[in-house]
Amino acid sequence: MDPKIELLAPGGDVDAIKAAIIAGADAVYCGLDTFNARNRAANISFEELVGIIRLAHQYQCQIFLTLNIVILENEFKSLAKLLSKLVNTTLDGVIVQDIGMFHLLTKHFPTLDIHASTQLTTHNIGQIPFLKKLGASRVNLSRELNLREIAALTETGRENDITTEVFVHGSLCIAFSGLCYSTSASVGNSGNRGRCSQACREEYETTESGHNFPLNIKDNSAFFDLPALIEAGVHSFKVEGRIKGASYVHTVIDSFRKQIDGFLATGELLEDGERLYKVFNRDLTNSFLKGDLNQSMFIDNPRDNSKNHLKDKLTHNGLKSISVVQIHDAEQELQTEKSQIQASVNDKIKHLSIEKLPLTLSFSGQLGQPLTITVSTQDFIIGQTQLEDKTFTVQSPSLLTLSDDASIDASSIEKRFKSLNNAEFDLLQLVTDDLAPGLSIPFKELTGLKKQVLLLLNHETPVLPAVELPKLARYPKPETHRPKLSILICDEADIALADVTDADIYFKLPDAYKRGCTKYVEFFKQNPRLIPWFSSVLIGKDFDAALNILEQVRPKLIVTNNTGIANRAYELGIKWIAGPFLNTTNSYALLAMQEQFDCHGAFISNEINQNQIKHIARPANFKMLYSIYHPILLMASRQCFFQQSVGCEKPRIDNGCMLSCDKSTSITNLKGDEFAIDKQKAGYPSIYNQDQFLNTEIIEDLAHLFDGFMIDLTNIGAGDKPSPDKELLIQQFELLLSGQSNLATSLGNIVPKSTVLQYHNGL
Structure with missing residues (x-):
């Protein structure tokens, strides 16, 4: 057991940061009014940051700055100016999502310590060395992991001299972080840009199972699991809450401080956690951590649940019938306590100054x-x-x-x-x-x-000059080379499509595998034309199975949406292409992947628009690709979407659910928008937009930038809707790429429910 653990607090505004410091946080993470993934938080100015760092260091508290969004090409000049100022402060670290920003930091700002954000969806042991090579000293692990999986990643972290950080309290996303596009698809409010509109908290039309908030899950709390996390080797215990106020932050951090210190001193948990219910909560769960994904994780109330908890507590204390007066008195007492907490916190922080x-x-x-x-x-x-x-x-x-x-x-x-x-x-x-x-x-x-x-x-530290980024070299593809069509399939029956096209054929591998699975090794050896396509999320044994496929087949080329697979492909000398779910939005990401991992190409993110795409500079001998036709994934989850929609006879997800369940249904929000819920065998439960993404405009606009355009023929996300004839689609897209632009209209007729809104909105 390592007692050198860190309690990491959220700081959405100056008062919340002061509250965290005075409550005993070892570190605080906060964001400026730009380049951070909580734009709904008040955030702070650069001048305030400098004062906050000075104040925090007086209390032996560190400050980490969140720069945890994907970066657009035209933002790097401003980003370099900001980083040039940050290196001349005593900031303790920056939290990063974008692979291009890792490259920028290690090349030009090596004195800044880098932490990998949870937005990087880190969930398998192969991703740890990938992030270490990028320059990370710490990794914030995915919130969906259980204790056994966390322990495996922390062990790999120790082997790679990289520490781990785990969320121990606060709001939970039902979707895998970094892979939620729920409102990006409609209005450009992307979680990858800090603009999450919280579609999972929205009210929907009453579902078949009688729920109005079918995607809303309880808040996370590992308050009583701290010993197990310490035993697992976790270095930092992170509390979520940068849009919460000072009283919330102080209450939670003070509670965790006492719990941690008490356990380290006595070996026992001394706090009962009741104070956590007196501030905002949606009730609390530790089900992800326990690996027990059950129906009780959901709650039909996205707002503060503290009053409901109080009523439940009265009932559990033996009051069989509670009168209206008793409820009113208890609620008044709770409100008084909340006011007292706020007043107490205000009194504690009022003397703390961050003035120049x-x-x-x-x-x-x-x-x-x-x-x-x-x-x-x-x-x-x-x-x-x-x-x-x-x-x-x-x-x-x-x-x-x-x-x-x-x-x-x-x-x-x-x-x-x-x-x-x-x-x-x-x-x-x-x-x-x-x-x-x-x-x-x-x-x-x-x-x-x-x-x-x-x-x-400056404490006898030389002031570093501002960095001016050199102009990136552009290596255009030969003008005579038209973009080539590629297709994505996942059904073995669709291998027959190879007879009607010379397009590259990617075969999508599943998210989950039976133990000892060798099926796909022989499959790819028998079908060498197929290019393996690896999924975004590969946890535990599923990552091991995917690695075995890679190592046994040794294909000439793969596409991967998972950085753990990318790292192993690099080690094996296998050519790899970054898939569209690696959220690639800028030239520096392309450079990082090419220079450090010998990446041979990348799909540019479908979240960005024409203007944001056209400024990306292609490195030498590097392919740029783009998906022009696919179902629009809104979110994927480790939790079951059917429990709250159509209901499920199983109260919890078991080992067989991932491999055998292949249900589909839909939910409808109060605006009348319908979303398909799709669960493929051996795939994660996912939600898709009602329209397919169909972008023929990019062929006219930006074909000169791209080596290839892909169409997704997997039928995933279609639900009960009939899919267009695949041979006809291939024929039409090939003619379109050959220069017959008039076919764009006929393609629109073949795919009647389609949208190109993301290409117009961008980020």
């Missing part, structure tokens, strides 16, 4: 003497409001001489030293009363003195 430090520079010197600068700063003493002076001096190497034309006066001093009025310091005064007039030293020495002052103010 007052700074005064005094210049003195006479003829024949060096120029002396006395620097006076003031810092807050912990827990008090009085100030403590810190003073130091610097002197010029040359002596002051007479000069009529280039004398040092108040104007020239202000010109060179006004930049010290920055995010950290409030430059109150530039005092020149003791500097004799008409004197001078070489102006380069004056600039040198400013640099010396900056060095000393």
Whole structure:
């Protein structure tokens, strides 16, 4: 058991961050008003961040900045400016999702410590070394994992000198993080850009099983599982909640602090967790952690459940019949407690200041003497409001001489030293009363003195210059090469389509396998034309089975949506292409995958629009691909979508569900939009948009950028709807790619329910 564990708190605004610090958090993660995955949080400014870092470090608390979204091509210039400022702070780490940002950080900002976000969907042991090679020192594991799976990943983390972080409290996504496109498909509000519209919390038309919130699950809490997580080797216990207020953050962090400290001191859990129910909650569950995915994880109330918990508690305490008066009195008492919590937290944090430090520079010197600068700063003493002076001096190497034309006066001093009025310091005064007039030293020495002052103010760490990113080289494909068609299938019967086309044929492998599965090894050896297509989520034994296929078949080329498979393909020298669910949106991601993992191509994300695509620079000898026809995945889950929609005779998911269940149904929101729920054998439960994605416009707009366009013929997500004739689709798309643009209309008739909205909206 490693007692060196970290309690990591959310900080959506300044007060919440202060509350976390004073409650005993070892670290706080927070976001600026840009480049972070909680745009609904208040967030903080850069100046506030600098003050927060200083305050936190006084309490031995670290600060991690969330930069956990996918990055668009035109944002890297602004991102480089921000990172250039961050490297000159004492920030403790950045939390990252985008593979391109990893590349940018390791190449140009190596002093920043990098943590891999949960948005990277890290769930198997192959992904740990992949992220380590990208530059991560820590990985936030997927929230869907159980204790056994977490222990396996932390062990791999130790082998790769990378720590792990697990969510222990707060809201749960029913979807795999990083793979939820629920509102991106309709209005461009992507969870991969911090704009999650929480479709899983929406009300739907009453389902067959009688539920109005069929996707809403309870909040996560591992409050009583901390010993098991410590035993599993988890380094950081992370609390979710960057859109929650200071009273919530303080209550939860203080409760976990006491629980952790009590256990480490006595070996027992001493806290009962009741305080967690006095702040916002949707009731609490630890079912993912226990690997017990059951119906009780759902709750038909996406709002605060604290009053309902109170009523349940009264009932459990032996009150067989509760009167309206008793309920009212209890609710009033709860509201009073909540107000008291808020008042108490406000009182505790009111003395904590993140204001800029007052700074005064005094210049003195006479003829024949060096120029002396006395620097006076003031810092807050912990827990008090009085100030403590810190003073130091610097002197010029040359002596002051007479000069009529280039004398040092108040104007020239202000010109060179006004930049010290920055995010950290409030430059109150530039005092020149003791500097004799008409004197001078070489102006380069004056600039040198400013640099010396900056060095000393910056804890004797040199101030790093701003990074200007070099222009990326573009390697266009030959103009004579038309984009080639490729098709995706998952039914062995569809191998016959190879007789009607010379298109590349990808065969989609399942998400789950029977133990000892060898079926697909022989299958690919017998069908060498097929290119294996690996899924996004491969957990535990399913990852082992997928690895076995890769290692036994040794295909010439694969497509993978899973970075663990990508890493192993690189180690084996197998050519690989990044699939569309790796969320590739920029040139730097292409460079990272090519330079570090010998990637040979990538599908560009379907979340971005024409303008966002066209600026992506192709590396040399690298293929750019795009899916022009496919079902639109909104979300995939480890939990069952049928329990709350049509009902299921099984109260919980068992080992056979993944391999044998192949149900389909639909749910309809209150706007009348219908969504298909689809469960393939050996696949995760998934929800799809009512329309297929059909983008023929990109062929006219951007064919010169792409080596290939793919069509998905798997029938996945179609539910009970008939699918178009596959041979006809192939024929029509091939003619379209050959230049017969008039076929776009006929394709629209063949696929009557289609949309191209994502290509128009973008991110």
